[in-house]
Amino acid sequence: MAPVAVFVGVMGAGKSTIGAAVAAELGVAFADTDAIIEDRAGKPIPDIFVEDGEPAFRDLERRTVAEALATFDGVLALGGGAILDEDTRKLLAGHTVVYLSVELTDAIKRVGLGAGRPLLAINPRATLRHLLDQRRPLYLEVATHTVATDGRAEAETTAEVLTLLRR
Ligand SMILES: Nc1ncnc2c1ncn2[C@@H]1O[C@H](COP(=O)(O)OP(=O)(O)O)[C@@H](O)[C@H]1O
Ligand SMILES: O=C(O)C1=C[C@@H](OP(=O)(O)O)[C@@H](O)[C@H](O)C1
Numbered sequence: 001m002a003p004v005a006v007f008v009g010v011m012g013a014g015k016s017t018i019g020a021a022v023a024a025e026l027g028v029a030f031a032d033t034d035a036i037i038e039d040r041a042g043k044p045i046p047d048i049f050v051e052d053g054e055p056a057f058r059d060l061e062r063r064t065v066a067e068a069l070a071t072f073d074g075v076l077a078l079g080g081g082a083i084l085d086e087d088t089r090k091l092l093a094g095h096t097v098v099y100l101s102v103e104l105t106d107a108i109k110r111v112g113l114g115a116g117r118p119l120l121a122i123n124p125r126a127t128l129r130h131l132l133d134q135r136r137p138l139y140l141e142v143a144t145h146t147v148a149t150d151g152r153a154e155a156e157t158t159a160e161v162l163t164l165l166r167r
């Protein structure tokens with residue numbers, strides 16, 4: 001069993017939104033590893049970061065992603081930092097992985113003040129710029145498809161992903 005597609009990309013790329021829209025269009029289930037992690041931890045992601053620390057979150061994330069890749073057959077959205085883990089990147093090999101790319105200007109517009117995203121609590125613009133530079137090569141490494149989302153409406157991005165997946 002394998003997901004129909006796995007969405008990766010930085011915060012604000014649209015993984016959760018576009019992933020759910022693509023799943024609805026395909027008539028398959030949608031799952032977001034961040035939501036699974038929150039369910040399991042019994043608290044929102046910012047609370048996990050503050051109370052347990054980022055390493056505890058990354059550990060939960062690594063295990064949650066590995067389990068979903070092995071057991072889930074719908075559309076799966078990962079959190080933006082999931083690909084930092086080398087084991088996770090290896091596990092993604094062989095899967096259909098859609099990298100939703102976004103540059104700083106649009107990403108900032110979409111995440112606003114970073115509410116709900118603990119890594120953006122301080123200086124969201126500078127942090128996001130750094131994360132984009134650090135992670136872009138990793139997203140490209142795991143991607144089988146890349147879709148640029150800058151300046152595009154959700155419906156356009158969704159349609160392009162569907163075209164790629166149906167090819
Ligand atoms: N072309 C687009 N593609 C993806 N998201 C878009 C687009 N245009 C606007 N958005 C908005 O950007 C936000 C992306 O947030 P989200 O899906 O949570 O991203 P992620 O899960 O990648 O952090 C949503 O509010 C969505 O409505
Ligand atoms: O980029 C990251 O390290 C993170 C991205 C978030 O998910 P989204 O990319 O869906 O916002 C969430 O997993 C957590 O706040 C950490």
Ligand SMILES: [Mg+2]
Pocket residue numbers: 015016017032034077078079
């Ligand atoms: Mg998300």
